[in-house]
Amino acid sequence: MIPYWTKYYDSDSNGNIRNVNTTQELKSITLSIINRVAFDFNIEIFDKNPEHRDEVHGWISDLLVGLLYKFVFPEWLFEYVPFGIFKRFKDAKNRFRETAMKMILKKTKEYENANQVKEDEDLLSLLLKSSNNGKLTEEERLTNDELVSAIFIIFFAGFETSSNSLNFMLRLLATRPEIQEKLIEEIDNEIPSMDSIKSKESLINLNILQHSI
Known part of the structure:
Protein backbone atom coordinates (compact mmCIF):
# COMPACT_ATOMS: atom_id res chain seq x y z
CA MET A 1 0.00 0.00 0.00
CA ILE A 2 2.75 2.45 0.93
CA PRO A 3 4.54 2.26 -2.47
CA TYR A 4 1.14 2.65 -4.17
CA TRP A 5 0.25 5.72 -2.11
CA THR A 6 3.72 7.19 -2.53
CA LYS A 7 3.44 6.83 -6.31
CA TYR A 8 -0.07 8.21 -6.78
CA TYR A 9 -0.54 10.72 -3.93
CA ASP A 10 1.23 13.98 -3.12
CA SER A 11 3.92 14.14 -0.43
CA ASP A 12 5.18 17.09 1.63
CA SER A 13 8.83 18.12 1.97
CA ASN A 14 9.35 15.52 4.72
CA GLY A 15 8.03 12.70 2.58
CA ASN A 16 4.70 12.42 4.41
CA ILE A 17 1.93 11.26 2.08
CA ARG A 18 -0.91 13.77 1.79
CA ASN A 19 -4.54 13.83 0.65
CA VAL A 20 -5.13 10.07 0.80
CA ASN A 21 -8.80 9.21 0.35
CA THR A 22 -9.05 6.84 3.32
CA THR A 23 -12.58 5.70 2.46
CA GLN A 24 -11.50 4.56 -0.99
CA GLU A 25 -8.21 3.08 0.17
CA LEU A 26 -9.73 1.12 3.06
CA LYS A 27 -12.24 -0.33 0.62
CA SER A 28 -9.28 -1.34 -1.54
CA ILE A 29 -7.49 -2.90 1.44
CA THR A 30 -10.60 -4.80 2.50
CA LEU A 31 -11.24 -6.06 -1.04
CA SER A 32 -7.65 -7.24 -1.35
CA ILE A 33 -7.60 -9.00 2.05
CA ILE A 34 -10.96 -10.75 1.64
CA ASN A 35 -10.00 -12.04 -1.79
CA ARG A 36 -6.61 -13.28 -0.61
CA VAL A 37 -7.73 -14.83 2.68
CA ALA A 38 -11.14 -16.21 1.71
CA PHE A 39 -10.44 -17.15 -1.91
CA ASP A 40 -6.62 -17.05 -2.38
CA PHE A 41 -7.20 -14.71 -5.30
CA ASN A 42 -5.32 -11.51 -6.13
CA ILE A 43 -7.53 -8.79 -7.62
CA GLU A 44 -4.38 -6.68 -8.24
CA ILE A 45 -5.94 -3.56 -6.80
CA PHE A 46 -2.55 -2.25 -5.59
CA ASP A 47 -0.66 -3.59 -8.59
CA LYS A 48 -2.23 -1.24 -11.13
CA ASN A 49 -3.17 2.44 -11.40
CA PRO A 50 -5.98 4.34 -9.60
CA GLU A 51 -8.19 4.05 -12.69
CA HIS A 52 -8.20 0.27 -12.25
CA ARG A 53 -9.06 0.69 -8.55
CA ASP A 54 -11.89 3.12 -9.30
CA GLU A 55 -13.27 0.83 -11.99
CA VAL A 56 -13.34 -2.13 -9.55
CA HIS A 57 -14.98 0.04 -6.87
CA GLY A 58 -17.49 1.26 -9.47
CA TRP A 59 -18.88 -2.09 -10.53
CA ILE A 60 -18.98 -3.36 -6.94
CA SER A 61 -20.93 -0.24 -5.95
CA ASP A 62 -23.33 -0.81 -8.87
CA LEU A 63 -23.86 -4.37 -7.65
CA LEU A 64 -24.68 -3.26 -4.10
CA VAL A 65 -26.96 -0.40 -5.20
CA GLY A 66 -28.71 -2.66 -7.70
CA LEU A 67 -29.44 -5.20 -4.97
CA LEU A 68 -31.19 -2.49 -2.97
CA TYR A 69 -33.18 -1.41 -6.02
CA LYS A 70 -34.40 -4.98 -6.47
CA PHE A 71 -36.46 -4.56 -3.32
CA VAL A 72 -38.29 -1.63 -4.96
CA PHE A 73 -38.54 -2.31 -8.70
CA PRO A 74 -39.95 -5.35 -10.52
CA GLU A 75 -37.49 -8.03 -11.65
CA TRP A 76 -38.15 -7.57 -15.37
CA LEU A 77 -36.71 -4.04 -15.33
CA THR A 99 -14.60 -13.21 -11.47
CA ALA A 100 -16.11 -15.82 -9.14
CA MET A 101 -15.87 -18.50 -11.84
CA LYS A 102 -12.19 -17.66 -12.33
CA MET A 103 -11.67 -18.26 -8.60
CA ILE A 104 -13.60 -21.57 -8.73
CA LEU A 105 -11.79 -22.90 -11.81
CA LYS A 106 -8.39 -21.94 -10.36
CA LYS A 107 -9.15 -23.71 -7.07
CA THR A 108 -10.71 -26.75 -8.77
CA LYS A 109 -7.55 -27.25 -10.82
CA GLU A 110 -5.37 -26.91 -7.72
CA TYR A 111 -7.55 -29.37 -5.81
CA GLU A 112 -7.47 -31.91 -8.63
CA ASN A 113 -3.68 -31.68 -8.81
CA ALA A 114 -3.03 -31.95 -5.06
CA ASN A 115 -6.23 -33.64 -3.82
CA GLN A 116 -5.63 -32.16 -0.38
CA VAL A 117 -6.14 -28.92 1.53
CA LYS A 118 -3.58 -27.35 3.83
CA GLU A 119 -4.49 -26.47 7.39
CA ASP A 120 -4.33 -22.76 6.63
CA GLU A 121 -6.21 -23.05 3.35
CA ASP A 122 -8.73 -20.47 2.18
CA LEU A 123 -12.49 -20.84 2.53
CA LEU A 124 -13.12 -21.54 -1.14
CA SER A 125 -10.75 -24.53 -1.06
CA LEU A 126 -12.51 -25.86 2.03
CA LEU A 127 -15.88 -25.54 0.27
CA LEU A 128 -14.52 -27.46 -2.72
CA LYS A 129 -13.01 -30.12 -0.46
CA SER A 130 -16.34 -30.57 1.30
CA SER A 131 -18.24 -30.64 -2.00
CA ASN A 132 -15.88 -33.26 -3.47
CA ASN A 133 -16.28 -35.60 -0.53
CA GLY A 134 -16.61 -39.09 -2.01
CA LYS A 135 -19.49 -39.90 0.34
CA LEU A 136 -21.74 -37.25 -1.21
CA THR A 137 -24.15 -38.00 -4.01
CA GLU A 138 -24.15 -35.86 -7.14
CA GLU A 139 -27.27 -34.05 -5.88
CA GLU A 140 -25.59 -33.24 -2.54
CA ARG A 141 -22.49 -31.67 -4.08
CA LEU A 142 -22.30 -27.92 -4.56
CA THR A 143 -22.93 -26.70 -8.08
CA ASN A 144 -20.97 -23.81 -9.59
CA ASP A 145 -24.03 -21.57 -9.06
CA GLU A 146 -24.09 -22.50 -5.36
CA LEU A 147 -20.35 -21.83 -5.07
CA VAL A 148 -20.81 -18.41 -6.71
CA SER A 149 -23.60 -17.66 -4.21
CA ALA A 150 -21.33 -18.68 -1.31
CA ILE A 151 -18.56 -16.42 -2.62
CA PHE A 152 -21.06 -13.57 -2.89
CA ILE A 153 -22.25 -14.01 0.72
CA ILE A 154 -18.71 -14.25 2.15
CA PHE A 155 -17.50 -11.33 0.07
CA PHE A 156 -20.23 -8.80 0.77
CA ALA A 157 -20.74 -9.83 4.40
CA GLY A 158 -17.23 -8.58 5.11
CA PHE A 159 -16.65 -5.83 2.58
CA GLU A 160 -18.67 -2.80 3.70
CA THR A 161 -18.64 -3.69 7.40
CA SER A 162 -14.86 -4.14 7.60
CA SER A 163 -13.91 -1.07 5.54
CA ASN A 164 -16.37 1.18 7.41
CA SER A 165 -15.17 -0.08 10.81
CA LEU A 166 -11.52 0.54 9.88
CA ASN A 167 -12.39 3.99 8.55
CA PHE A 168 -14.22 4.88 11.77
CA MET A 169 -11.31 3.63 13.91
CA LEU A 170 -8.78 5.71 11.95
CA ARG A 171 -10.92 8.82 12.23
CA LEU A 172 -11.16 8.32 16.01
CA LEU A 173 -7.38 7.92 16.24
CA ALA A 174 -6.90 11.08 14.16
CA THR A 175 -8.90 13.05 16.75
CA ARG A 176 -6.92 11.50 19.64
CA PRO A 177 -3.23 11.93 18.66
CA GLU A 178 -2.05 10.92 22.15
CA ILE A 179 -3.70 7.49 21.77
CA GLN A 180 -2.36 7.23 18.24
CA GLU A 181 1.21 7.81 19.46
CA LYS A 182 0.84 5.18 22.19
CA LEU A 183 -0.49 2.72 19.61
CA ILE A 184 2.43 3.37 17.24
CA GLU A 185 4.91 2.95 20.10
CA GLU A 186 3.31 -0.33 21.18
CA ILE A 187 3.41 -1.76 17.64
CA ASP A 188 7.05 -0.69 17.17
CA ASN A 189 8.02 -2.34 20.46
CA GLU A 190 6.09 -5.59 20.05
CA ILE A 191 6.34 -6.18 16.28
CA PRO A 192 9.96 -5.87 15.11
CA SER A 193 9.05 -6.74 11.49
CA MET A 194 6.12 -7.93 9.38
CA ASP A 195 7.78 -11.36 9.19
CA SER A 196 7.38 -11.71 12.97
CA ILE A 197 3.56 -11.87 12.60
CA LYS A 198 2.97 -15.61 12.26
CA SER A 199 -0.44 -15.97 13.90
CA LYS A 200 -2.95 -14.17 16.12
CA GLU A 201 -0.80 -15.22 19.11
CA SER A 202 1.88 -12.87 17.77
CA LEU A 203 -0.47 -9.96 18.54
CA ILE A 204 -1.43 -11.02 22.06
CA ASN A 205 0.65 -8.28 23.74
CA LEU A 206 -0.85 -5.46 21.68
CA ASN A 207 -3.26 -4.34 24.40
CA ILE A 208 -3.83 -0.81 23.08
CA LEU A 209 -4.51 -2.11 19.58
CA GLN A 210 -6.99 -4.70 20.83
CA HIS A 211 -8.88 -2.07 22.83
CA SER A 212 -8.85 0.26 19.80
CA ILE A 213 -10.44 -2.44 17.65
Missing part, protein backbone atom coordinates in the same frame (compact mmCIF):
# COMPACT_ATOMS: atom_id res chain seq x y z
CA PHE A 78 -33.28 -5.45 -14.51
CA GLU A 79 -33.45 -7.83 -17.44
CA TYR A 80 -34.79 -5.57 -20.19
CA VAL A 81 -34.12 -1.88 -19.42
CA PRO A 82 -30.88 -1.06 -21.30
CA PHE A 83 -29.76 2.03 -19.36
CA GLY A 84 -29.13 3.50 -15.89
CA ILE A 85 -28.69 1.42 -12.75
CA PHE A 86 -30.60 -1.45 -14.37
CA LYS A 87 -27.95 -1.92 -17.06
CA ARG A 88 -25.08 -1.22 -14.65
CA PHE A 89 -26.43 -3.80 -12.20
CA LYS A 90 -26.74 -6.41 -14.94
CA ASP A 91 -23.17 -5.67 -16.13
CA ALA A 92 -21.86 -5.76 -12.55
CA LYS A 93 -23.64 -9.06 -11.86
CA ASN A 94 -22.04 -10.59 -14.95
CA ARG A 95 -18.67 -9.18 -13.93
CA PHE A 96 -18.98 -10.68 -10.45
CA ARG A 97 -19.96 -14.09 -11.81
CA GLU A 98 -17.06 -14.01 -14.28
Whole structure:
Protein backbone atom coordinates (compact mmCIF):
# COMPACT_ATOMS: atom_id res chain seq x y z
CA MET A 1 0.00 0.00 0.00
CA ILE A 2 2.75 2.45 0.93
CA PRO A 3 4.54 2.26 -2.47
CA TYR A 4 1.14 2.65 -4.17
CA TRP A 5 0.25 5.72 -2.11
CA THR A 6 3.72 7.19 -2.53
CA LYS A 7 3.44 6.83 -6.31
CA TYR A 8 -0.07 8.21 -6.78
CA TYR A 9 -0.54 10.72 -3.93
CA ASP A 10 1.23 13.98 -3.12
CA SER A 11 3.92 14.14 -0.43
CA ASP A 12 5.18 17.09 1.63
CA SER A 13 8.83 18.12 1.97
CA ASN A 14 9.35 15.52 4.72
CA GLY A 15 8.03 12.70 2.58
CA ASN A 16 4.70 12.42 4.41
CA ILE A 17 1.93 11.26 2.08
CA ARG A 18 -0.91 13.77 1.79
CA ASN A 19 -4.54 13.83 0.65
CA VAL A 20 -5.13 10.07 0.80
CA ASN A 21 -8.80 9.21 0.35
CA THR A 22 -9.05 6.84 3.32
CA THR A 23 -12.58 5.70 2.46
CA GLN A 24 -11.50 4.56 -0.99
CA GLU A 25 -8.21 3.08 0.17
CA LEU A 26 -9.73 1.12 3.06
CA LYS A 27 -12.24 -0.33 0.62
CA SER A 28 -9.28 -1.34 -1.54
CA ILE A 29 -7.49 -2.90 1.44
CA THR A 30 -10.60 -4.80 2.50
CA LEU A 31 -11.24 -6.06 -1.04
CA SER A 32 -7.65 -7.24 -1.35
CA ILE A 33 -7.60 -9.00 2.05
CA ILE A 34 -10.96 -10.75 1.64
CA ASN A 35 -10.00 -12.04 -1.79
CA ARG A 36 -6.61 -13.28 -0.61
CA VAL A 37 -7.73 -14.83 2.68
CA ALA A 38 -11.14 -16.21 1.71
CA PHE A 39 -10.44 -17.15 -1.91
CA ASP A 40 -6.62 -17.05 -2.38
CA PHE A 41 -7.20 -14.71 -5.30
CA ASN A 42 -5.32 -11.51 -6.13
CA ILE A 43 -7.53 -8.79 -7.62
CA GLU A 44 -4.38 -6.68 -8.24
CA ILE A 45 -5.94 -3.56 -6.80
CA PHE A 46 -2.55 -2.25 -5.59
CA ASP A 47 -0.66 -3.59 -8.59
CA LYS A 48 -2.23 -1.24 -11.13
CA ASN A 49 -3.17 2.44 -11.40
CA PRO A 50 -5.98 4.34 -9.60
CA GLU A 51 -8.19 4.05 -12.69
CA HIS A 52 -8.20 0.27 -12.25
CA ARG A 53 -9.06 0.69 -8.55
CA ASP A 54 -11.89 3.12 -9.30
CA GLU A 55 -13.27 0.83 -11.99
CA VAL A 56 -13.34 -2.13 -9.55
CA HIS A 57 -14.98 0.04 -6.87
CA GLY A 58 -17.49 1.26 -9.47
CA TRP A 59 -18.88 -2.09 -10.53
CA ILE A 60 -18.98 -3.36 -6.94
CA SER A 61 -20.93 -0.24 -5.95
CA ASP A 62 -23.33 -0.81 -8.87
CA LEU A 63 -23.86 -4.37 -7.65
CA LEU A 64 -24.68 -3.26 -4.10
CA VAL A 65 -26.96 -0.40 -5.20
CA GLY A 66 -28.71 -2.66 -7.70
CA LEU A 67 -29.44 -5.20 -4.97
CA LEU A 68 -31.19 -2.49 -2.97
CA TYR A 69 -33.18 -1.41 -6.02
CA LYS A 70 -34.40 -4.98 -6.47
CA PHE A 71 -36.46 -4.56 -3.32
CA VAL A 72 -38.29 -1.63 -4.96
CA PHE A 73 -38.54 -2.31 -8.70
CA PRO A 74 -39.95 -5.35 -10.52
CA GLU A 75 -37.49 -8.03 -11.65
CA TRP A 76 -38.15 -7.57 -15.37
CA LEU A 77 -36.71 -4.04 -15.33
CA PHE A 78 -33.28 -5.45 -14.51
CA GLU A 79 -33.45 -7.83 -17.44
CA TYR A 80 -34.79 -5.57 -20.19
CA VAL A 81 -34.12 -1.88 -19.42
CA PRO A 82 -30.88 -1.06 -21.30
CA PHE A 83 -29.76 2.03 -19.36
CA GLY A 84 -29.13 3.50 -15.89
CA ILE A 85 -28.69 1.42 -12.75
CA PHE A 86 -30.60 -1.45 -14.37
CA LYS A 87 -27.95 -1.92 -17.06
CA ARG A 88 -25.08 -1.22 -14.65
CA PHE A 89 -26.43 -3.80 -12.20
CA LYS A 90 -26.74 -6.41 -14.94
CA ASP A 91 -23.17 -5.67 -16.13
CA ALA A 92 -21.86 -5.76 -12.55
CA LYS A 93 -23.64 -9.06 -11.86
CA ASN A 94 -22.04 -10.59 -14.95
CA ARG A 95 -18.67 -9.18 -13.93
CA PHE A 96 -18.98 -10.68 -10.45
CA ARG A 97 -19.96 -14.09 -11.81
CA GLU A 98 -17.06 -14.01 -14.28
CA THR A 99 -14.60 -13.21 -11.47
CA ALA A 100 -16.11 -15.82 -9.14
CA MET A 101 -15.87 -18.50 -11.84
CA LYS A 102 -12.19 -17.66 -12.33
CA MET A 103 -11.67 -18.26 -8.60
CA ILE A 104 -13.60 -21.57 -8.73
CA LEU A 105 -11.79 -22.90 -11.81
CA LYS A 106 -8.39 -21.94 -10.36
CA LYS A 107 -9.15 -23.71 -7.07
CA THR A 108 -10.71 -26.75 -8.77
CA LYS A 109 -7.55 -27.25 -10.82
CA GLU A 110 -5.37 -26.91 -7.72
CA TYR A 111 -7.55 -29.37 -5.81
CA GLU A 112 -7.47 -31.91 -8.63
CA ASN A 113 -3.68 -31.68 -8.81
CA ALA A 114 -3.03 -31.95 -5.06
CA ASN A 115 -6.23 -33.64 -3.82
CA GLN A 116 -5.63 -32.16 -0.38
CA VAL A 117 -6.14 -28.92 1.53
CA LYS A 118 -3.58 -27.35 3.83
CA GLU A 119 -4.49 -26.47 7.39
CA ASP A 120 -4.33 -22.76 6.63
CA GLU A 121 -6.21 -23.05 3.35
CA ASP A 122 -8.73 -20.47 2.18
CA LEU A 123 -12.49 -20.84 2.53
CA LEU A 124 -13.12 -21.54 -1.14
CA SER A 125 -10.75 -24.53 -1.06
CA LEU A 126 -12.51 -25.86 2.03
CA LEU A 127 -15.88 -25.54 0.27
CA LEU A 128 -14.52 -27.46 -2.72
CA LYS A 129 -13.01 -30.12 -0.46
CA SER A 130 -16.34 -30.57 1.30
CA SER A 131 -18.24 -30.64 -2.00
CA ASN A 132 -15.88 -33.26 -3.47
CA ASN A 133 -16.28 -35.60 -0.53
CA GLY A 134 -16.61 -39.09 -2.01
CA LYS A 135 -19.49 -39.90 0.34
CA LEU A 136 -21.74 -37.25 -1.21
CA THR A 137 -24.15 -38.00 -4.01
CA GLU A 138 -24.15 -35.86 -7.14
CA GLU A 139 -27.27 -34.05 -5.88
CA GLU A 140 -25.59 -33.24 -2.54
CA ARG A 141 -22.49 -31.67 -4.08
CA LEU A 142 -22.30 -27.92 -4.56
CA THR A 143 -22.93 -26.70 -8.08
CA ASN A 144 -20.97 -23.81 -9.59
CA ASP A 145 -24.03 -21.57 -9.06
CA GLU A 146 -24.09 -22.50 -5.36
CA LEU A 147 -20.35 -21.83 -5.07
CA VAL A 148 -20.81 -18.41 -6.71
CA SER A 149 -23.60 -17.66 -4.21
CA ALA A 150 -21.33 -18.68 -1.31
CA ILE A 151 -18.56 -16.42 -2.62
CA PHE A 152 -21.06 -13.57 -2.89
CA ILE A 153 -22.25 -14.01 0.72
CA ILE A 154 -18.71 -14.25 2.15
CA PHE A 155 -17.50 -11.33 0.07
CA PHE A 156 -20.23 -8.80 0.77
CA ALA A 157 -20.74 -9.83 4.40
CA GLY A 158 -17.23 -8.58 5.11
CA PHE A 159 -16.65 -5.83 2.58
CA GLU A 160 -18.67 -2.80 3.70
CA THR A 161 -18.64 -3.69 7.40
CA SER A 162 -14.86 -4.14 7.60
CA SER A 163 -13.91 -1.07 5.54
CA ASN A 164 -16.37 1.18 7.41
CA SER A 165 -15.17 -0.08 10.81
CA LEU A 166 -11.52 0.54 9.88
CA ASN A 167 -12.39 3.99 8.55
CA PHE A 168 -14.22 4.88 11.77
CA MET A 169 -11.31 3.63 13.91
CA LEU A 170 -8.78 5.71 11.95
CA ARG A 171 -10.92 8.82 12.23
CA LEU A 172 -11.16 8.32 16.01
CA LEU A 173 -7.38 7.92 16.24
CA ALA A 174 -6.90 11.08 14.16
CA THR A 175 -8.90 13.05 16.75
CA ARG A 176 -6.92 11.50 19.64
CA PRO A 177 -3.23 11.93 18.66
CA GLU A 178 -2.05 10.92 22.15
CA ILE A 179 -3.70 7.49 21.77
CA GLN A 180 -2.36 7.23 18.24
CA GLU A 181 1.21 7.81 19.46
CA LYS A 182 0.84 5.18 22.19
CA LEU A 183 -0.49 2.72 19.61
CA ILE A 184 2.43 3.37 17.24
CA GLU A 185 4.91 2.95 20.10
CA GLU A 186 3.31 -0.33 21.18
CA ILE A 187 3.41 -1.76 17.64
CA ASP A 188 7.05 -0.69 17.17
CA ASN A 189 8.02 -2.34 20.46
CA GLU A 190 6.09 -5.59 20.05
CA ILE A 191 6.34 -6.18 16.28
CA PRO A 192 9.96 -5.87 15.11
CA SER A 193 9.05 -6.74 11.49
CA MET A 194 6.12 -7.93 9.38
CA ASP A 195 7.78 -11.36 9.19
CA SER A 196 7.38 -11.71 12.97
CA ILE A 197 3.56 -11.87 12.60
CA LYS A 198 2.97 -15.61 12.26
CA SER A 199 -0.44 -15.97 13.90
CA LYS A 200 -2.95 -14.17 16.12
CA GLU A 201 -0.80 -15.22 19.11
CA SER A 202 1.88 -12.87 17.77
CA LEU A 203 -0.47 -9.96 18.54
CA ILE A 204 -1.43 -11.02 22.06
CA ASN A 205 0.65 -8.28 23.74
CA LEU A 206 -0.85 -5.46 21.68
CA ASN A 207 -3.26 -4.34 24.40
CA ILE A 208 -3.83 -0.81 23.08
CA LEU A 209 -4.51 -2.11 19.58
CA GLN A 210 -6.99 -4.70 20.83
CA HIS A 211 -8.88 -2.07 22.83
CA SER A 212 -8.85 0.26 19.80
CA ILE A 213 -10.44 -2.44 17.65
